[in-house]
Amino acid sequence: MNVVEARNRMVDGQVRTADVTDLRILAAMLDLPRERFVQPDKADLAYTDLDIPLGSDSPGAAPRRLMRPRNFAKLVQAADVSATDRVLDAGCATGYGAAVLARLAAEVVALDEDRALTAFAAKALAECRLDNVTVATAPIAAGFPAQAPYDVIVLEGASEISPRALLSQLADGGRLVCVEGRGRVGRAMLYVASGGAVSGRSVFDAAAPLLPGFAAPPAFVF
Numbered sequence: 001m002n003v004v005e006a007r008n009r010m011v012d013g014q015v016r017t018a019d020v021t022d023l024r025i026l027a028a029m030l031d032l033p034r035e036r037f038v039q040p041d042k043a044d045l046a047y048t049d050l051d052i053p054l055g056s057d058s059p060g061a062a063p064r065r066l067m068r069p070r071n072f073a074k075l076v077q078a079a080d081v082s083a084t085d086r087v088l089d090a091g092c093a094t095g096y097g098a099a100v101l102a103r104l105a106a107e108v109v110a111l112d113e114d115r116a117l118t119a120f121a122a123k124a125l126a127e128c129r130l131d132n133v134t135v136a137t138a139p140i141a142a143g144f145p146a147q148a149p150y151d152v153i154v155l156e157g158a159s160e161i162s163p164r165a166l167l168s169q170l171a172d173g174g175r176l177v178c179v180e181g182r183g184r185v186g187r188a189m190l191y192v193a194s195g196g197a198v199s200g201r202s203v204f205d206a207a208a209p210l211l212p213g214f215a216a217p218p219a220f221v222f
Contacts, residue, residue, distance in 0.1 A: 003035055006047040010034070010069055014049050020073045028103035029073065036124045037096035038066060051209050054093055054117065064114060065209040066093055067156050071188070072100070075154060075177040078190045078203045081105050085151035090166060091140045091211045095121030095133075097156050102130040105152065110135045111144050113212060141213030143169045150174055157211035158186055167191060167198050179208040182216070 011029050020026065035046040038054065045052050051065040076097075081087060081104040089098040089110045094117055098110035102125075110125070110133055112118045122135040136144050142165050143153070149171035155163060155178035167176055170193035179186045186207045191200040 003033065003047075007034065010047040014068075014070045015073045018070045018074055020070075020077050022077045024104050025073055025076055025100065028100045029069065032096070032099050032103075032128065034069075034096055036127060037094045037099065037121075039120075064093055064117060065157075066096060067208055071179065071206045071208055072097055072156065074204055074206070075179070075188055076100065076104070078188065079152045079154060079175045079177045081152050086147075086149075086171075087152040087154065088144060088147075088150040088166070088169065089154050089156060090143060091156040092121055092135070093117050093156060095125050095135070097154060098133050098135075099125060099128055099130055101152075101154065102133045106132065108133045109144050109147050109150075111138060111140060113137065113139045139213055140211055141165060145169055152176075155179070155211070155214075156208075157214070158182075158208040159211065159214035160216035161214055163214070167193070170198070172196075177203075179206045181207065182210075183207065 035043045038046050051068050054064045085105040087101050087105045087108045092098045092110035092112045098108050101108045118135050118137045125133050148169035151171050151174050153166050153176040158179045160182050174193045176191040180189050184207045187202045188204045188206045189200050190203045191198050
């Protein structure tokens with residue numbers, strides 16, 4: 001696989017065509033070796049328009065996935081990340097999203113609860129010499145309050161419930177982006193914190209893999 005050509009095709013065919021116009025995001029995705037952020041046996045899938053399966057170190061847990069490029073790029077664009085922002089990448093998996101965010105922001109905390117994935121992420125990020133990223137292992141749904149508040153929080157996957165703990169870790173003026181919904185029916189949401197309140201709005205239709213800790217409780221059926 002010619003990775004440079006594959007990277008160009010990914011950006012031109014999947015990302016630009018989805019109305020991602022932020023040149024910083026496009027440049028980061030053109031430059032970063034996405035193939036380093038998937039297991040070697042999945043390298044041929046690195047630039048496909050898929051949520052790439054990554055496995056899980058938790059027995060019985062659903063396999064984790066790397067978010068498809070289009071949806072991730074649109075979420076980040078909606079978050080309007082600036083060069084001075086502190087960002088929490090919640091559900092970072094193997095670290096590709098954190099790598100892109102590191103090119104846009106001052107500081108990134110890459111959070112996941114799967115130790116195998118955070119170890120993989122730390123290695124891949126170090127290989128890319130991204131020294132403004134801290135990798136943390138803790139429950140995703142709880143966020144990472146030790147380094148809060150954050151100017152931006154990106155939830156890299158779907159939630160069936162309101163991400164209340166994460167919203168509470170936003171700075172005033174902070175933005176949280178996520179996909180809310182179940183299965184193939186979902187919408188990308190942008191939440192903004194202002195004056196102690198948080199407001200949200202839908203920004204585009206999307207579906208994403210459900211993250212651990214974000215499933216809705218089973219409904220009682222008579």
